[in-house]
Amino acid sequence: MFDLDRWQEIFQTLSKNKLRTALSGFTIAFAILLFTLLFGVGNGLKHTFEKQFASDAVNSVYIYGGRTTKPYKGMQSGRTIQYRNDDEKFINEKFEKEIQFFSPNIQRSMQVIYKGEQNRYTVRGVYPDYQPLESAVIQDGRFLTYLDIERRAKVVAIGRLVEKDLFGNLGGLGKNLNIEGISYKVVGVFNDPGGDNDERYIYAPFSTIQGMYKPNDELDYFGLTFNPEMNVDQALAFSNLLTTLLKEKHNVDPRDQGAIRVRNYAEGTRDVQSFMLVLNVIILFIGIGTLVAGIIGISNIMVYIVKERTKELGIRKALGATPKSIVGMIMLESIFVTALAGYSGLMIGVFTLRALGDTLEKYFILNPSVETYVVVGATVVLIIAGTIAGYIPAKRASRIKPIVALNDE
Template identity: 65%
Template sequence: MFDLDRWREIFQSISKNKLRSILSGFTVAFAILLFTLLFGIGNGLQNTFKNEFAKDAINSIYIWPNSTTKAYKGHQIGRRIQFTNDDFNFLKEKYSDKIQMISPRLQRSVKVVYKTEEDNYTLRGVYPKYDILESAEVTEGRFLNIRDIKEKSKVVVIGRMVEKDLFGQISAYGKQLNIGGIMYKVIGVFSDPGGDGDERFIYTPFSTMQQIYGNNDHVDEFGMTYNPELSIDEAIAFSSQMHRELKKKHEIDPNDQRGIRVHNYASENKEVTGMMVGLSILILIIGFGTLIAGVVGISNIMVYIVKERTKELGIRKAIGATPGAIVSMIMLEAILITAISGYFGLILGVGILEVTGPSLEKYFILNPGVSTPVVVGATITLILAGMIAGYLPAKRAAQIKPIVALRAD
């Protein structure tokens, strides 16, 4: 394997037959290049789907009231549905085994002032653990707790961009904010995978906001996460059941789809999962089809190479070369060409993905790339194919008698 003279012969053979070496290498490099690009684009599409779901917990359900579109039980068309604390208690008690967490929500646009800095933001009144629903991460301080709800504390948790806008480089933790003319204490700062827009929200205890903005028991909407032990189909059935029960409670026609709206991420997750599986299978089929084409190309070229070198092999046998030495020489040459060309195709493919990656975002392809194990596996597959492609014709050539090989044209 590490015989210096043998490697010299291999490199001399490659250098003397540049065209066939280049053709062999091009076949391998092109196959790996296409394989890398296909998997990179496929992964980019999957990253786009994952990024969209990262904005909220994947087991999220949102419920909000709307206006009815059908008359029902003496109620007129266009009746505005209003949720209350009673609906919150109803959902908690009836579906306690299927709800992981639930929070009512109030939302208002407010003017926020800190010393000389001011801007408008969205203030949300929520319950503890609402940060889980939004996939937010508290980076400083803490999120709201049940004590804040009970005491109706005037405290807020602000997004990273709110802190940046109003406080610049200093920490907002522990500072006082004037929100709509009322002073609140900042008890936490959060980041959100949804981006800058989701980091310009301000969270305060639901009970505090309910008292200050209306002094009533109104609720704008509900956000919840369902029990993760539920399957996707069970989660969809669960949200449909809640939808029917809330319609019944508010006397809405069962066929009225707008009186109360429900957005269940499980439905989207089911569709997207199906699309991603289909996309993965399609990419695998095309990718392996490309590899098979590369294997066939290598095989054909190696058969031609061995046939072209029949007389040379005959001379080698005539001067004492063993069949094993001839076979190993051709196999090593095939492996060397395949490995170098495969690596070149891999580097080229990764480079193209790196350069074109940012411009592909407008086509919903986010961070296209390939995992090292996948590409290494594809390269090893081609190297093995090169070994097989070199071994079979080399073995036949090694079995030819020297006198027959010397007569070959």
Template identity: 55%
Template sequence: MFDLDLWREIFQSINKNKTRAALSGFTVAFAIMLFTILFGIANGLENTFEKFFLTTADNALTIRSGTTSKPYKGLQIGRLITYANKDLDYLKKEFGDKIQYITPKLSRTYQLKYKKRKGEYTITGVSPDHQYLEKAVIIKGRFINERDVKNKDKVIAIGRLVEKDLFVKESALGKYIDLEGVVYKVVGVFSDNGGDEQERTIYTGYTTIQRLYLATDEIGSITIGYNPNMSADQALVLVQEITAKLKSRYDVAPNDQRAVRIGNRILQEKKRLDNMTTGLGILIPIIGFGTLIAGILGISNIMIFIVKERTKEIGIRKALGASPRSIVSIILLESILITAFAGYVGLLIGVGVLEAIGSSIERYWITNPSVKPSIVYTATIVLVIAGAIAGFLPAKKASKIKPIVALRNG
């Protein structure tokens, strides 16, 4: 049951001892504020890493054609190494579950026309896996599927801005586009976080490009998505293995760096950022919990001092007939009230600081620094519990002192 008199006494005690209450509150508020800011900055760094890999899958590697720079097995330098459809099957067979996705990529720029509107756009031949590697999000219809590739169908998935340019307010789904005399059916519209260029791209099956424009099964480049369960180091080893296999397959000297090229810049960046994330994942909790422990020690010391300071008051209360339980309750509830209120104030200040500095610290690789309220609430609860325990032990001891002794010591 709510005891109005008890709470009146607590607020009177706080009002009479403003300096003591302010000191206790400051310790808690500062600890929670610092805790909030540290975790907010850590989340900002993680947001930056996610943004870095937003436009393309972070497990993507691109295998590009090249020219030999060294003679090998009687073959001259300057040979152009180009890949074909059979290389897709070869890589799937050789590396099995190490490869999650694989797609060729054949790009050409053509003029597209719908009714009286026209424009030049890049049309790219891919496999269905490309949707996941490019992180294309289907808005309407579907992406290119296996049947389209097998049948070499004249169907396309177009970017959101292509629909906006050529169809204006019409829906492009199911409509037909003239691509320099060849008519394609629009089966899907997609969006892409890669920007306007990506959203002005058109995808069709790679076999369709080969049949209509190349009359060959050659492919420009191959993009693979390695198994996401692999670490960055394991993925780098995979790059070396693929490179060695393709060099052997096309009679390229092992030390020839130009003939078989695998773009792994993102992978190298990912490894570096993974190391940074791991380091931060260890460092930030240590600093955060260190701050929390400092706050716990601070509030504990203050509570011990407060109880000692209130020895005379405790003696008077006992002389007037107060029970040990009521004495302990007053001290504990006062401690919990101050700690909870100060913790909330610290949270507000910490969040306010993060919002104030949010845009100004993006140059330091910190994007949208923020913290989940649940984490800070948990930290505040820990401080409340710590303050309660710190106050309970000396309060319990003081409540057992005889009134005459308490008055003399006070």
């Protein structure tokens, strides 16, 4: 393997046959390059769908009220379904085992001022349980607590971009914001994987916001997460039963689709998982096809190379070369060319994906990349194929008698 004379001989052979070497190397490099790009684009599509669901927990359920579209039990259509605090108690009593986190929500657009800076932001009155629903990650301070709810404290947790807008590089933790004429202390700053929009929210205690802006215990909607041990079918059955019971409580026709609206992320997750499974199968099929094409190309080239060198091999045998040394030389040359070209194709593919970067976002391809083990595995497969492709014709050629090889045309 590390015989210097043999390696010198291999390099001399390659340098004397530049076109042949270039063609065989190109076939291998192109196969790995195409394989890398295909998997990179496929991963980019997966990243896009993952980002769409990053703004909320994958087991989230949101319950909204609407207007009735059908008359029911003597009541006219067009009634507005208004949720109140007793709906919160009703839901938690009926589904105690199915619910993991739960929070009512009041949402308003408000003018927020800090010294000379001001802007309008969406302020949400929530429970502490709302944090995992939105996948908000605290970077400074803390989120809301149930003690804040109990005391109706005038405190807020603000998004990273709210802090940037109003405080610049000074940081907002511990400072006071003027929200619609009322002073609130900033107790936490969060970031959110959902992106810029989700980082421009302000969260305040639910009891504080409800007491100021919602008479008669009114609220806007509910957010909850279901037990993560539930599978997709169980989660969908849970949300369907929840919808049915809320319709009964609010005297809504069971066929009315507009009055009680329940958005269950489990359904979207199932659809995405199905789509990604199909996408992975397609990419895998194309990738395997690419590798098979590369293997066929290597095999054909190696057969041609060995046939072209029949006279050379005959001379070697006439000068005393053993069949084993001839086979070893051809295989080593095959492995070297395959490994070098495969690595080159891999590097070109990886750098191409990095160069494209975010430029493919408009085509719904986010951060196209490929796992190292995937392309390394594909390269190893090609190297093994190149070894086998070199061994079979080399073994056949090593059995030819020198006189026959020398007379070969």
